[in-house]
C-alpha cells in the first residue's frame with residue numbers, strides 16, 4: 001500500500017493507511033503496546049493489541065528497540081483524550097531492528113551529544129531547530145526577492161582576505177600560490193551590483209577564529225546583501241525590515257516547533273520596526289557607566305554586548321565605529337575621517353551581533369590608500385579596484401550570521417545546535 005505521512009492523518013480518519021518511520025519510544029503491558037512513531041513529517045502513537053494482530057507483528061513488538069525503523073499498517077483514529085490522531089495497528093514489521101541506541105531518555109552532556117550529532121539530530125528539539133532554520137532561510141529569500149534582489153553565488157575559494165588576514169583558512173592552490181576559504185562574499189557582490197543593482201548571496205563562510213565562545217563557529221552560513229545607490233541609512237532601514245519579516249515568518253510558520261523548544265514567543269512578538277540606534281560613542285559611554293572596562297577605540301566583547309542589551313528587548317544598531325578597528329572597504333564619515341559609516345545589529349537575550357554592514361568606499365584613490373594602510377596585497381584587489389574606475393556609485397551592504405539568528409529565534413544558548421554538523425576549533429567530527 002502507498003505510504004501515508006503522519007502530517008496527513010486528519011484527511012485519513014477511519015481509513016487504513018501504511019506508514020514508515022522510526023520508533024522513538026514504546027511501552028507494553030503484555031497485551032497492548034504503545035509505540036511512539038516519527039516519520040519526518042510528524043509524530044503519532046501506534047496502538048497494538050496482541051489479540052488483533054498476527055503473531056509476527058506481536059513478536060516484533062516484543063523485540064522492539066528504540067529507533068528501529070518500521071512499516072506499520074493500521075486505521076487512523078482520534079486520540080480518546082487529546083486533539084491528536086493515532087493508529088490502530090493491523091500489521092507491523094521491522095525495516096531494520098536497531099541496536100541498542102546510545103542516546104537514551106536520560107540527560108547527556110553536550111560533548112557526548114556533539115560526538116553523536118549524527119544521531120542527536122533526530123531529537124524533537126533538534127528537528128524543530130532545523131525546521132526554524134529553513135523558515136529563516138525562506139523568509140530571507142522571500143523578503144529580498146520581493147525587494148527586487150537577484151541571487152549571486154559568490155565563490156568559496158578566493159585569492160585574498162575580505163575581513164582581515166588573521167582568521168583565514170589557507171591552502172596551496174596548484175601552481176597559483178595560496179588560496180583562502182571565503183570569509184564573506186561581499187567583495188564579489190560589489191562587482192555584481194553594477195550588473196543587477198541589488199544582489200545577495202547565501203552560503204557557507206569560514207573563519208579560522210580561535211574563539212571558543214557559544215557564538216562562534218569556524219564554518220557558518222552568511223547572507224550578504226549589497227545595494228547600488230544605497231547609503232548607510234537606507235541600508236540600516238532594509239536590515240530592520242528584513243529582521244522583522246524573519247521574526248514574523250517564524251511566529252506564523254513554526255508554532256509547533258516553538259512549543260517543542262519551549263520558546264517564549266512574546267520575546268519574538270516584540271521584534272517590530274523602530275530599532276534603537278546608538279553611535280559607538282554613546283554605546284561606549286553607556287557601557288562604561290554600567291561598569292565595563294572597555295576603552296575608547298576597543299571592539300565590544302561578548303560581555304559588553306550582553307551588558308548593553310541587559311535592559312533592552314529589541315535589537316539595536318550600534319553605528320559609526322572608529323574606522324581603525326573596522327575593515328578596509330568601509331566609507332568614512334564626511335564630517336569625521338576617523339569614523340566609518342558602518343553598523344552592527346545586536347540581538348537581545350544574549351545572542352550578540354547578528355549583522356555587520358557598512359557603506360563602501362567608492363573612490364579609487366582613497367581605496368588604494370586603505371589597501372596600503374591595511375598592508376593588503378594590492379595585486380589581489382586589482383579587480384575590486386576596477387569597480388571604482390568604471391561607473392563607481394555610492395553603495396552599501398551587510399551580512400548576517402544565519403546560526404546566530406536561528407539561535408535567537410529558537411532561544412538556544414549555543415550556535416552549535418543551530419547548524420546540522422557544527423565545526424568549531426575543537427570539533428570536525430562527525
Ligand code: 4AD
Pocket residue numbers: 162163183184185186207209215216217218220222223224225353354355356357358397398399400401402403404415
Ligand atoms: O561582521 P562580519 O564579519 O561582516 C562581514 O563579513 C561583512 N563582509 C558582511 C557584509 O557587509 N556583507 O560578519 C557578518 C555576520 C556577523 O554579524 C555575525 O552574525 C556572523 O556574520 N559571524 C559569525 N557567526 C558565527 N561564527 C562566527 N565565527 C562568525 N563571524 C561572524
Ligand code: MG
Pocket residue numbers: 344353355356
Ligand atoms: Mg562584525
